[in-house]
Amino acid sequence: MEDLPPPLILDILSRLHDAFDLARCRLTSKTLNSLSYEVKFVNLFCSYDRYLKSRSEETKYSITPFKTIFSNLISNMKSVESVCIGVEKELVGLSYDDLxxxxxxxxxxxxxxxxxxxxxxxxGLRSLxxxxxWMQSCWRKSEILALISSHCHHLLDLEIKNAWLxxxxxxxxxxxxxxxxxxxxLEDEDLKNVNNCFPSLQVLNLIGVGxxxxxxxxxxxxxxxxxxVSNAPLSLAVYAPNLIDLKLKCVKPKSLVLETPLLSDFHLEIDNTGNFKVVELPELKNLRIESPNLCGLLEMFPNVRTVKHVMLDTMKHGEEDDMLKFSFxxxxxxxxxxxxxxxGPEAWSEMETCxxxxCYRRAIEMRTVKEIVAHLVLCDSEVTVAFISFLLEKCTNLSDMALLINRGVDSKVxxxxxxxxxxxxxxxRWRWGMWKEGTKDCWISDGI
Structure with a gap:
């Protein structure tokens, strides 16, 4: 490998996803050791196996501390553009019950x-x-953001997980x-600082923030x-005049305000909210809603008539008997x-029940519909067949029907x-598949 041109060797070293491999390469030859300091991307993750060895009485004294490995690896590197340091998924999933x-x-x-x-x-850092x-960070409040903002003046992409900031x-x-x-x-005052200190943000992911x-x-x-949002806030508000794509998941808030006039793609997963305010959404094309009360929630939208692609499902809720069923x-x-x-299965079941x-008082045609994809529970196949026949009659230009049957349904049925x-x-064109909650949909035919 030492006979290869240095640019090619550097390219190979840059493709190593695990920086532990990069550290091993440094030990094999002077050429690899020298070129390794020019790599622009550093990714280092602590594995579950390494963690266990660092705790075992038999091996803990022979394991080099993870932080030491990282500090030694990155020291004297000349032009790093991207750094990713963390723990692997097996460690992320541990709880206080485990240790x-x-x-x-x-x-x-x-x-x-x-x-x-x-x-x-x-x-030269662009991504960090x-x-x-979490087991070590959740009870220690970190001021890492102040440190990053003081040094990384050209940073474009910042990601931090599992911490109290x-x-x-x-x-x-x-x-x-x-x-x-x-x-x-986080706390509300912290989020205000995000608004004030990151004025150029185009992409913001706040996932499981409590x-x-x-x-x-x-x-x-x-x-x-x-x-x-992982907790139940009193109110949520989004003021973003150039927002195009919004995915929002939250527990029942008393108030939700959205001022996002250019919104085109909207995924909302929410319990009922007492006060829902949305400005006109003239650009909305793709809408996905999961809520225990689809009708009540949709009535709060000023206009969804521009929507071309819709995905709907309901959640089971203690007050669902008092809510209007979603119908065709x-x-x-x-x-x-x-x-x-x-x-989704609950939305389909509500429509089938209606x-x-x-419940249908007047003949309605949906002439624009080209495709229907539905997750079926198939409690009563006679009713389901009749409802599908009804859909075919009312959706006069329907050309694609994709139906997924619950995995628990008997194969003969x-x-x-x-x-x-x-x-x-x-x-x-009929397409068939199977679904099960918590698993990926499985398609068994792509047209009959």
Whole structure:
């Protein structure tokens, strides 16, 4: 390998996903050792196996501390552009029931540790990810953001996971365009600092962020936002005039305010909210909603008539008997221009129930619909076949029908059901699959 041109060797070294391999290469030859310091990407993760060995009485004294390995690896590197340091998924999933860890050998947002290596590489750094070990970080409040903002003036992409963060001392980072905070403990004042210190953010991911009571996002340049709130806040608000794509998941808030006039793609997973305010959404094309009360929630939207692709499902809820069932009639009223409809098992069941009890008072045609994808429970195949026949009649331009049957349905029942459905119409392309909660959908045919 030493006979290869240096640029080619450097390219090979740069493709090593695990920096442990890079460290091993340094020991094999002077050429590899020299070129390794020119690698631009450093990724180092502590494995579950290494963690166990560091705790075993038999091996813990022979294991080099993870932080030491990283500091030695990155020291004297000349032009690092991307750093990712963290723990592997097996360690992320551990809880206090599994262990009681009060050490700090994997406390990766530790300011004293980060201060050892960050100033050496910050000049050319464009991307930084610190994926901490929750068992050691959740009870230690870290001021790593202040340290990063003081040194990384050209950083574009920042990701921090599994930590309790402080915004004290945070300085503006006008170059930053992407920020991901996942399983982070914050407070409302901290989120205000995010709005103030990251004015150029175009992508914001707040996933599993807890501790917020009345969080507010106000970012003028924001285009993509994924926001998952782990606690039950009193209110949520998003003010983002250039936002195009929003995925919002939250427990029942008393108030939700969205001022996002350019929103095109919207995924909302929410319990009922008492006060729902949305400005006009004239650009909305793709809408996905999961809620225990689809009808009540959709009525709060000022206009969803522009939607072309819709995906709907309901959640089981203690007050669901008091809520209006979602029907085909409601679907046609809310989405007169929709082309593609995807229905989760609960939404399909509600529509099928409305059909069975004869809730449809008037003949409605949905002439724009081209595709229907539905997850079926198949409690009563006779009713389901009749409802599908009804859909074929009302969706006059339907050309693609994709039906997924619950894996718990008897194979003979499913086979007979498929035969009866395909006999209903030859104009549509039938696709069949299976679904099970918590698993990926499985398609068994791509057209009959």
């Amino acid at each position: 009681d860890d009060e050490s700090d050998d994997l406390y990766l947002t530790d300011v004293a540790f980060v201060e050892e290596w960050l100033p050496r590489v910050c000049g 990810a610190v994926l901490d070990f 402080s915004m004290d001392g945070l300085k503006p980072m006008p170059a930053l365009t992407t920020l991901t905070l996942e399983f982070i403990r 501790g917020l009571k009345e969080p507010r996002i106000s970012l003028l340049q924001l285009k993509i936002c994924h926001w998952s 009639e409601a679907l046609a009223d809310f989405f007169p221009k929709v082309k593609s409809i995807r229905l 059909f069975r009890v004869g 499913a086979s007979n059901f498929i035969s009866r459905c395909t006999a209903l119409s030859s104009r549509v």
